[in-house]
Amino acid sequence: MSPPNTTHTTGDADSASDDDLDLDELDPIVNSSRRSRADDSSEPGARRPVNGSTNIPLQRLQRFGSSRLWPSTGKRGRGDDGTEDTEGLLGSWPGHTQGNGHVRLWSEDQVGWNVRPERYQRVNRQESISHGRDTASRRSSVRQSMQISDFVRQELADMRENEQEFSSQESREVSVGHAQKKRFPTNVVSNAKYTAWSFLPRTLYNEFSFFLNVYFLLVALSQIIPFLRIGYMSTYIVPLAVVLSISIGKEAVDDIVRRRRDAEANAELFTVLTFSDTARDGAVEVHKRSRDIKVGDVLKLEKNHRVPADLVILQSHLTELTLDATSDSTTAPSAQAAGETFIRTDQLDGETDWKLRLPSPLSQNLSLKDLQRLKVTAGAPDKKVNQFIGTLELQPSLAPAYDPHVLKDGPAEDGPSSNDPDRTVGNRQNSAPLTIDNTAWANTVLASSTVTYGVVIYTGKQTRSALSTSPSRSKTGLLEMEINNLTKILCIMTLTLSIILVALEGFEPSNKKPWYVAITIYLILFSTIIPISLRVNLDMAKTVYAYFIHQDKGIPGTVVRTSTIPEDLGRIEYLLSDKTGTLTQNEMQLRKIHVGTVAYAGEAMEEVAAYVDQAFATGETQDVHVSELGATTKTRREIGVRVRDLVLALALCHNVTPTADEVDGERVVSYQASSPDEIAIVEFTESVGLRLLQRDRESIVLQSVSTKQVVIRAEIKEIFPFTSDSKRMGIIVHLSSEVPGLSHIEEQWFFQKGADTVMSSIVAANDWLDEETANMAREGLRTLVVGRKKLSLEQYRNFSSEYADASLALRERDAGMAAVVKKYLEHDLELLGVTGVEDRLQKDVKPSLELLRNAGVKIWMLTGDKIETARCVAISARLVARGQHIHTMAKLKAKAQGKDALDVMRNQSESCLLIDGESLALMLSHFRHEFITIAVQLPAVIACRCSPTQKADVARLIRKHTKKRVCCIGDGGNDVSMIQAADVGIGIVGKEGRQASLAADFSIEQFCYLTKLLVWHGRNSYKRSAKLAQFIIHRGLIISVCQTMYNIAGHFDPKGLFKDWLMVGYATVYTMAPVFSLVLDRDVDEQVANLYPELYKELKSGKSLSYRTFFTWVLVSVYQGIIIQGLSQLLVGEVDGPRMLSVSFTVLILNELIMVAVSVTTWHPIMIVCIVGTAAFYAASVPFLGDYYDLAYMASWSWAWRVAAVGAISLVPVWGGKVIRRTWKPPNYRKVQAI
Template sequence: MDGACFRETLRTRRRWPDVMAIWKKDIRIALEEERHVRANDRDYNERFSYADNRIKTAKYNVFTFLPINLFEQFQRFANAYFLVLLILQLIPEISSLSWFTTIVPLVLVLAITAVKDATDDYFRHKSDQQVNTRQSQVLIKGKLQNEKWMNVRVGDIIKLENNQFVAADLLLLSSSEPYGLCYIETAELDGETNLKVRQALTVTSDLGDDVAKLADFSGEVICEPPNNKLDKFTGTLCWKDNKYSLDNEKMLLRGCVLRNTEWCFGLVIFAGLQTKLMQNCGRTKFKRTSIDKLMNTLVLWIFGFLICMGIILAIGNTIWEQKVGSDFWEYLQWKELTINAVFSGFLTFWSYIIILNTVVPISLYVSVEVLRLGHSYFINWDRRMYYSRKDTPAEARTTTLNEELGQVEFIFSDKTGTLTQNIMVFNKCSINGKTYGDVYDEFGHKVDITEKTPCVDFSFNPLMDRKFRFHDSSLVEAIKLEEPLVQEFFRLLALCHTIMPEERNEGELVYQAQSPDEGALVTAARNFGFVFRSRTPETITLYEMGQAVTYQLLAILDFNNVRKRMSVIVRNPKGQLKLYSKGADTILFDRLDPSNEELMFTTSEHLNEFAGEGLRTLALAYKDLDEDVFDEWMKKLLFASTALDNREEKLGALYEEIEQGMLLLGATAIEDKLQEGVPETIACLTLANIKIWVLTGDKLETAMNIGYSCNMLRDDMNTVFIISGHTMLEVQQELRTAKEKIMGPSKDKFSSGLDMEKTELYSSDSVFEETIIAEYALIINGHSLAHALEADLEQILVDVACLCKTVICCRVTPLQKALVVELIKRHKRAVTLAIGDGANDVSMIKTAHIGVGISGQEGMQAVLASDYSFAQFRYLQRLLLVHGRWSYHRMCNFLCYFFYKNFAFTLVHFWYGFLCGFSAQTVYDQWFITLFNIVYTSLPVLAMGLFDQDVNEQYSLRFPNLYRPGQLNQLFNKRKFFTCTLQGVCTSFILFFIPYGAFMTAVRDDGAHISDQQTFAVTIATSLVIVVSVQIGLDTNYWTAVNHFFIWGSLAVYFAILFAMHSDGIFTIFPNQFPFIGTARNSLNQKIVWLVILLTTVVCIMPMVAVRFIKADLYPTQTDKVRLLQQATRKQGPQEQNLRRVRRTSSRRSAYAFAHQQGYGELITSGKNMKVPTSSTSTYPLSSPTRGLTGTSSVKNSGVNDTTRDQTETYSTGFRRESDQSQEVTVEDLEAR
């Protein structure tokens, strides 16, 4: 109950932040430069007016709900517009309609929204109450007392027990675990369910659970002001004339849950709205689709059109009153107020604005939101996007972007964990200039490693990991021969990391790795005889070839995205000081001793070979430290670690100082395999004219090989351009060279080529003809990209990149990923999608129009920041080509029909104005006007918008180029809007004038004249309902029982209400509201009325039917052809589709980036030996480009041995397709099949 309650509070807080509370909070934070908190001293702390621990996420109370909610709703243009109309209708001189014609639909919309808001706020009140009244043990006046959370204050000391939620942001003081450790779950903060470790300062952990000592504790914390950075905290504890450095690893944040720890004590630093949890609960940036923006524009145009119609009819009224109206004064005497004809025209203008108001659709936005919600549920319910291995379904985390999924032109993808599995395997290594990992036969020839290749026997090591596989026995021999550098190599791997060991049942040793890379490296060291066994805050214990050896851990020089390396300083049992470091090759190479130049050159060649095979590489180095130098450096480190200002910069400078003059040991190579179905998915999306850019932190060679592995790069490509310049001039020249090679010297051709590209692609006669822009690829390094993103070069970068079939950016930072996405958004009118799985992908995901998170090995940060999430990259194909395309198709058809229906309904009054002296009289009965949009025609169009399919899912995936109309905005644009509104205008013209002409001379069956106004109105209304129902039947491609029920049911409801309103009974009850007794019965009993209705329906519908048949026969679209094929296949009955198998050649290569989270080293240094499983968290590549790669280079037909194999993928949708992306399928082939 507590967890569910807290999650609900968090969700509702994100949805509806309390405006006034946040405003007051921001004022306090803006004035607060640093925070002073004194333990056990409420009087001192209250002087600073810190926030209390009460939270309020509810927006309303009983008295404020109605005014505030109505105020919010009337800030929407449509609601305010109809409110103005309602006010106008209360003026008798201009109102031709009763007030209920406007108030009924308006109140319905307002009521639906108000009920939803009230329900949400009720649950917010309930959650607030449950959270604020939770009990917590607070140390007050020397005693532990149970207090409600809302009564907790900054400076209080709180006792937490196992499985309790943390009440506020606490500084951990002591715990029941050794070394002041405690374990927390942060699922409410970052979505990660793995346990994390926190540790108290040694001086406070000695307080234990002694209440008397804790009550006497008077330490003062000086720290940063409240902020929303969950992974960062900077502060200092002043106690007993000493200062102690505080960081995030000593904090327990509100929203965490204490796990596997009997008790702990903490000092409240931030409370209530100033906690980091609540600081992160603001609104996220609202993403709007291109259809949203277009709809807003069109609604304004419609409003302008309404004004124009009102002006035309007002002018007509003025002229009519001047020339004709005076003849009627004897019969229809005016009030003195309206004798002036001009003033009569002015009043008529407002009258017609009221009558024609339905041309602006009040229910449009509500209906659109209903459709989007339904489309989101379809994604959530799709079993073919469910990953059973991790019990992870697809999730639409937003309901506003579904149709945008059908318009994506650019996909920006991370590599590690997104295209690859992020499951690392130690594959090869280089030690002192010699490589290990390859297998050779008796003749010295390299042998391909397969599943049948024998593995190395590690039976000499009783602590080996039985899952580990290695095939080169020479490395084991080197270990057994006790070669010093080989042993030092694996000793470094066993010492330089942040892994926590856990001993499970029956003595099983399990490593809890912060990153998959570290897990693979330490596991390799374990199998080769250097077993990482345990750690304390001050020591690391290894079993070196069966002997226990304990090293004193003196410092961890932590990893970050700038350093791209981590180091440890240890003292071995002999008393020697050692620094061990691992990181990106170029980063470490710049810090090596000059005597290593020859070894560095050899190792660089090995690194290039490893990267060429798609392996993730890492360089290793070490250094012997002088005792005096280290002591002096350690003093500087302690001083920098307690600094409040620029602490990270000062620490970074000290790390740089000690990491100079290292000696190279070698390098490692780790394999990260591709996810299942990645090459096929990329090939299919490429056929859909979606450009896929890979943005990775890997080395250039690795980036190229992941391209070959995914079929993004092929040996038969014309040229692969490599942009690796180090200066702006070099990058500019390389881009210009690439541009000239692609486009030739003609600048005119280049300037026009990009604009014509989309149209040319889609104008192909054959739906199955695959066209590519050019067989070129662009690969650009991170340092070159930094120059290319400058204002002077960004345009040429966009031009060249968009003309290449494949773009890969390597060695990029998280910020550069976001900048690349922003660049395309700014220069190309295209929908962008970013997909990733780690914290380093969050900025890219938030920048793109659509963000997709992969729930993988790197935590949940990407998922939490995303709009859609699932477990495997291959599901992206179905998300876009099925759900995205359907959503776009359904939304466009819905909007076209909606505007058509409203114009056909409303403009009948416009034509009637010319025949009634522009007197603002209505054709329809007022109740018909009220019910038309909300009862008679609302459900059929919603059914079409929810369930329609132009082609089924199998054909949507089988023919990816059906996706292109969405990219070209072909199904709903300004031209399409004018077409459907013109159809509505013509329909209204026919609806009015055919009955008008027919009834001019027509008589009833008994000879009486038939042309009374009510018969005329019933005829037009009935014709309208039938016409729009037939039209939606024509627009529906995929019929379900729901469609039938809603269409036929709406017609039945219309006739039932029609006869009820004109019945004797309703007249008896409401004689003033329903005066036309028996009109429906008398009218619809006449044959001529039904003939007129039939004629009107046929004349309205037949032109559209004829146009559609002619277009489908003479100018068929891609969808028309595929639909025809689908229908033909259905008629033939189920049969095996004998698609021809296509043999293709490809260069099969592997993939690559080292991952580690900043800040974890200090956690280890302070002694957090984990005893519970933790999964990997956010990571970032730690590799660097190969040295010496400069200038523009091109790769032509690389000559790598091709492997020929059949590639036929069986999809979960039940059909088979060839994976060769260059295969062309013609209409004739399909007809033959």
């Protein structure tokens, strides 16, 4: 087969009109030919129908009276539709045998189900060609037979809509390389939240869903009503417009960025195969934009190509294995290629390790033209990225004879219909199961140097990537909720003050205004009490905090993904941490093995290497080692055999694949696997003398490190991959060896390794397993139990038969396959040994945990490891203080046991709790409230053998019970649910990938960065936002008090004091910058914050912004407002007028600037610029305020001394009280500064 050499670049290769598409769906026989000739239809001699209308065969019209234009899948092949048998017309398929609907091929040299493509019985090419000619001759006459009337066309359109409703919920059959009957979603990527038409309505709706925005909108609209008007409408519209513009503008910028990314992804070009009889090898390469890719398209992908849709991999060939251009088109391409390919899934599930993917043996060696004979049966779209069940079928012939009386389900070139006996009584060779190993989901990337062909089975919103992308829980910070409560109090204060003023005047006022109108006017006048800019200022502050975190060189790589909750970092009371990869490095190294009678670790591993070298020696070295071995004792020989068997099992039972790449011109071999544990084991076997030289889907080759010769060849019969549910993996291999001493192992073996909790019931009875796994766990090692079983020919044949049947099931496939494995394999395994893998602690974990504990944070460790390992890590990491008692709660199964355990824990409030997953499940089921009440009071809790669901349940339970801030930190995919359930989720970019990092609110690179994130950035963010909120509230309250004094002095006449631009300028240009500059303030430096973590502990009470501090600021505002307005009126000698207004407003501005200045603890240059610059800007703007001020009076000494006097009386008592309070009872940060 030669590679396709014709390339077209189009926006959409499917250019058929809607009418043509209807014809294609009605007559798939015509479909294949029309589509294959679509690109060549403009050539001279191309045949076109005389009648341009759409035509269908008569047989189709006979079915228009039924509910559907084509029969349902469930009725095909049953012979109940009145169609006659087509075997005589279509012919039989050479080589098929009658059976149970599958093709089974048995061979003498290899027992079991064989689906290897080189054994396929192929259809005679000449017969195929003759069939194609007959079909072509019939096609031209059929197309002239009938025209589709309008009512048929409408019925077809209605039916297609119904089909679309079910296409996302039912299993689907995808004909490879053909247009599909059912309509599926387009492959358009759309992450934009808005369209051009919906942007403004939706953003306005979102903004006005906030009460404050609605409130200020009503206030602004009230100025339209003449008897409610108290000034220019712009006075109230401009502040609201500024707030809305900032929020809406931010949404617009974010959506534009999303749209640009979407446009780039949708416009990316991909190579798609179209099938044509005129092409030399039956396939033509065209380029399609990603958005135009459809279900059934065959894509060609190469290294570093992004996968645009969910694919089933059909073929994969090494790029170096190029095809001879002169080869016959019917020859299987690259038959030498094994078919393995690797993909990167970090953008899908966050895991950085390469994943091995394989094409089905059924399709790997087909010619490109024969790919259109395939049909994929897949389940409904699902968001489970690690699961897939499907079936691949190969149609018996390329172009069967056409029978007008038979309604076919597939395209003309797609083989016989389901009525064909070849299909219903065919052989198992005609179909093969599909699993997750045969797929490449959208947004993964091809990582290996291969050319891969895959058929699209899910597009657009039905891809795994789109379905698994769910919006995370919207998180609201604790400070924001507290401010909302204070805002409600301000609303009540506004209404109360309005009613009081109306009541003081009397509800029958002399100005003839009804009392309710007067109340409304007062509500408008006092609207400044409720700060419209509060939410915008706090949002802007959060952006500043995120910038500080991102720019901090002390915690490089830290990313803020949720900018709405930085203040919560300063309020954490419970920290829930994963162990592996979070507290530990997730850099695995096999440190110890135990073979039943002896353990090896450290320098003793040299003895293991000697045993391996002896066992796998060849040639002259064999004679030397045999003589040496003969001199040893029988016991040592037995130990050597056990060591050899264990190392051999470890070298075979894994999912590791060696990959070669060029780095700086040198060939570098690395290991790829889904787990660091697997790589650690393979690196160990290499270190002791047995190297993994080569591995593909069919074989494993092992090499002796010392002799550089191949010593073991293993033919892979079956692999049972590791899952979090099974906690084990296994492999069936047929071993062969050229080493004379290993001839006895040339049998079929089942090897398995897994957690001791599951393997203890699978291996044969022994008296040392439990003790040794416990010993290793106490050393902090992760243990794996290894076993094996020899399979006879009959055992394997029976297993293979039942397992093959179970693997083809579309329902309960996994359960059925697991049951077969358990029946034949997973019992009475020979116990070979136990391995211990070390996972060292992360950098600075011990001081970090100690600092957090001193900061008042209670730490829980939730892990999937066993009790002994968790206990050891907790002690070594100083999670448990020295000398602290650890109370263990394990293996509780009965409700009575749980009650007794809780009674014991009530009297051990100073102890740490160590609980296993089984006992935790019992507590969460029967003693939920009692357990959490006791547990949250303990200094530390260690939960082991936890599932991801249990981790999330614990996080939610603590949040609900304590109402405190809970932080969860982890690095793996199994930590995502816990991270998302927390108030603050922190993900670590680790060896297990970026899934936790992407799902978290904050992403860090090391656990020790957490202390700075909380103790420094979290504390500063909370204290800064609290101070900022209080100043904004003070700014609105003080001007409202001035307004109240003015109305009282004016005999309760509800009119405004500061009107128009004075009002707008006060809340914006005259005070906004100095107040906002408080986000740069800090009370202590970083070194002091780390040295005295107790400063963080005091934030738990929320004293920085509480009801006490709020009402303190209310009293200050009331005092200063009364002084400023009352003294201004008194000293100037007028209740109203430009002179009084100039004194009052000037003092109001200076008072706010000086209040900001005296509250600053650590000055920043920007703060000085803001305060001085704002004062200068106000002075420069005075000449333009002649409509409000008496400018000549402001130039006199009389104005100056009045301003100074009013300002001093307003500020000095407040400042003096603050100094006295700090001296009498200084805050903690003042105390540590004095040390």
